[in-house]
Each structure stands twice: as structure tokens, then as C-alpha cells.
Amino acid sequence: MTHECDVLIIGAGPAGLYAAYYAGFRGWSVVVMDALPEAGGQITAMYPEKDIFDVAGYPTVKGRVLVENLVASAAPFSPTYVLGEQAVSLVTSQEQPVVVTGAQGTTITAKVVIITGGIGSFTPRALPADDGWAGRGLVYFVPRLADHADKDVVIVGGGDSAFDWAYSLAPLARSVALVHRREQFRAHGSMVDTVRDMGVALFTSSEVTAIRGDDSVQEIEITHKVTGEATVLPAQTIVAALGFVANIGPIGEWGVELEGFEADQERDRLRDEELAP
Numbered sequence: 001m002t003h004e005c006d007v008l009i010i011g012a013g014p015a016g017l018y019a020a021y022y023a024g025f026r027g028w029s030v031v032v033m034d035a036l037p038e039a040g041g042q043i044t045a046m047y048p049e050k051d052i053f054d055v056a057g058y059p060t061v062k063g064r065v066l067v068e069n070l071v072a073s074a075a076p077f078s079p080t081y082v083l084g085e086q087a088v089s090l091v092t093s094q095e096q097p098v099v100v101t102g103a104q105g106t107t108i109t110a111k112v113v114i115i116t117g118g119i120g121s122f123t124p125r126a127l128p129a130d131d132g133w134a135g136r137g138l139v140y141f142v143p144r145l146a147d148h149a150d151k152d153v154v155i156v157g158g159g160d161s162a163f164d165w166a167y168s169l170a171p172l173a174r175s176v177a178l179v180h181r182r183e184q185f186r187a188h189g190s191m192v193d194t195v196r197d198m199g200v201a202l203f204t205s206s207e208v209t210a211i212r213g214d215d216s217v218q219e220i221e222i223t224h225k226v227t228g229e230a231t232v233l234p235a236q237t238i239v240a241a242l243g244f245v246a247n248i249g250p251i252g253e254w255g256v257e258l259e260g261f262e263a264d265q266e267r268d269r270l271r272d273e274e275l276a277p
Contacts, residue, residue, distance in 0.1 A: 001106045003080055005029040008100055008110035010087050010251070013041025016116035017070035024077020031108050032079050033100070035086035035121060035249075040067035042122065046141040050164050082106055086121075088250045115256065119246035127156060127240040129208040137217025138238045142169070150174050152234040154220050156208055157241030163187040163195050165239055170198045177201040177233055179208060179222050203231070211238065 007023040009016045012034035023030045038044045040063075043052075048064035055061055085102040090113065092098050100108045124140035134140070142148065142165050149172040155162050158180035164187075170176045178195070183204045185192050196202060203222055209230065210221035220235040248258065 001082075003031050003082070003106070003108045004097075005031045005080070005108065005110050006112065007031075008033065008098070008108050008113045009116060010034070010100070010113065011041065011116035011118060012036065012039040012081070012083065013116060013118055014043065014066065014070055015118075016041070016114075017067070017074055019114055019116060020079045021070070021074040021077070024074055024079060030074075030077065030079040031082060031110065033082040033085065033087055033102065033106075033108065035084070035103075037084040039071055039081060039083065040064075041118060043067055045122075046143070047161075047164075048143050049145045049168065050142075051168060082108070086249060090254045115251060115258075117248065117251055120248035120251065122244040122246050124240070124244045125242040127208065127238070127242065129211055130240075131211065133211050133213075133217055133238070136215065137213065137236055138211065138240060140240050142239060145169060145172055148173055148237045151236040153177070153237045153239065154179060154233055154235040155239040155241055156180075157239075157243075158182055158185040158187065158204075159241065159243065160187045160191070161243075162239075162241035163191045165241060166195045166200050167191065167198070169239075170195070170200055173237075175201075175234070177203065177235075179203045179206050181205070181207050181225070206231075208238075211235075 006028035007030050009019050009032045012032050016032055020030050020032050036045055043063040044067055050063045051060045052063055053060055085104045085106055087100050088103050089101045097109045097111050098113050145168055148169055151173055152175045153169050153173045155166050155178045166176050166178050178200055205225045206222045209223045211217055212219050217235055217238055219232055221230055221232050223230045
């Protein structure tokens with residue numbers, strides 16, 4: 001498969017989708033390429049039901065609604081989407097357009113390439129006590145809040161994602177508890193206060209020491225790191241919100257300066273410290 005366009009956008013997250021609108025509005029033909037099978041980037045893959053609070057003009061907006069609106073904004077200009085295929089090589093010359101080739105052999109020739117790949121591909125960091133429970137009540141993302149309605153939910157983590165999920169699940173779940181290895185949280189203070197006021201039980205300086213159940217999770221044991229006291233909580237859902245490992249992939253070998261990626265790597269380093277004994 002080959003495509004020719006004025007602008008190739010690598011990365012179909014919010015920045016890439018908005019770039020597709022802007023380029024199309026100016027009369028340029030656009031191809032949007034992404035390794036994920038759907039547009040929306042991390043929002044679609046991990047947070048479609050999450051309330052997002054930091055988009056200008058929206059006091060709050062669901063992730064999937066934001067992505068739907070961005071796709072709809074670009075739709076009048078008919079961008080071509082090449083999804084589910086990673087961009088692996090880029091060839092430039094002074095006299096010819098840029099040529100990008102995908103992992104499945106798709107070739108795209110463009111006058112301009114815009115890279116909005118964010119942190120690239122991402123793999124969730126495993127809960128040390130997982131031991132085969134993933135998919136049996138232990139999850140790493142919450143794409144559908146309704147799947148956890150009327151359940152006892154335990155969220156493991158202390159960052160923004162952990163608290164955002166606690167905030168979203170508290171009105172639906174039978175109970176929500178949050179377990180964090182540290183005494184201090186990394187999430188925004190206002191959200192921590194909001195979640196605490198909603199009645200979510202917060203267990204600090206604690207770690208998961210056992211998960212129990214038959215075919216699926218039924219309870220979780222947590223142990224206080226200082227006192228050694230063990231607490232058993234009912235849990236039909238455990239959400240491990242421990243961050244993820246990012247990989248920019250072949251783009252890192254193209255010889256381009258990647259704005260912001262070093263900061264993302266630093267955040268990964270801090271997450272490694274968070275998981276350290």
C-alpha cells in the first residue's frame with residue numbers, strides 16, 4: 001500500500017488528531033499513522049471513560065468523547081488513517097519528498113512529516129503479586145467503568161491515574177480502597193482530598209502481599225511496611241496503576257530531536273523508584 005500526501009502525521013493521539021484538522025483546514029492532504037489499531041493514542045487505549053479536567057474549554061470531558069470530537073473536527077477534510085502499523089523508517093533528501101515506511105510495508109511519501117508520537121508504545125508495569133491473576137479480576141487499565149459496578153475495588157498506586165480511577169469508580173462500585181507503597185502520594189493534592197472526601201479508604205506505606213480467590217479474585221491482603229500489620233480487603237477487581245514502560249521505537253533512530261521525551265524518561269525513572277523495595 002502506498003500513499004502520497006502533503007502532511008504525514010505520525011501519532012494519532014489528541015495532538016496528532018488536532019494537527020490533522022489544522023492541516024486539512026489549510027487545504028493540505030493528510031495521512032495519520034499510528035501503531036495502535038484505533039485513533040486516540042493512550043486515551044483510547046487506557047482511559048476512554050476517564051474524566052479529563054485539563055482541556056481548555058471543557059470543565060470535564062470523558063476521554064472517548066474528546067477523541068470522538070477531535071476525529072469529527074478533522075473528518076470534513078478526509079484525512080487518511082493508517083492504523084495498527086508502526087512507522088519504522090524515514091528517508092529524506094534535499095530534492096525528494098520524505099518517505100516513511102511502516103512495519104507492514106506501507107509506504108507514505110510526504111512533503112512534511114509531523115511526529116506527535118508522545119512517549120511511543122507503552123507496557124504496564126506488572127504488580128509484583130500478580131502471579132497469574134491478570135484477566136481474572138486483576139486489570140491494568142479501566143476502559144469500561146461499568147464492568148466494575150457493584151464490585152469491591154482495590155486500586156494499587158499513588159499517582160494521578162490511581163486517583164482518577166478511584167474518583168470515577170467510587171460512585172459505581174460497592175467499595176473502593178486505594179493502596180500505596182509510600183506515605184505521600186504523587187497525585188495532585190486537590191484530587192487526593194476529593195477522593196478522600198468521597199469515602200475511599202486510603203492505605204499508605206502498604207504493599208500487596210497476597211491475592212486470593214478461586215477462578216477470579218475474591219480478596220487481597222495488604223501489609224503495612226512499618227508495623228507489619230496485615231489487612232484483608234474484599235476485592236473482585238484489583239486495578240494496578242503503577243505506570244508503564246515507554247518505548248519510542250524506531251523514531252529514536254531517525255536522528256531527530258525529540259521534544260519532551262527526556263522528561264517522560266525521567267518520570268519513568270521516578271516510577272522505578274516508586275516500585276523499588
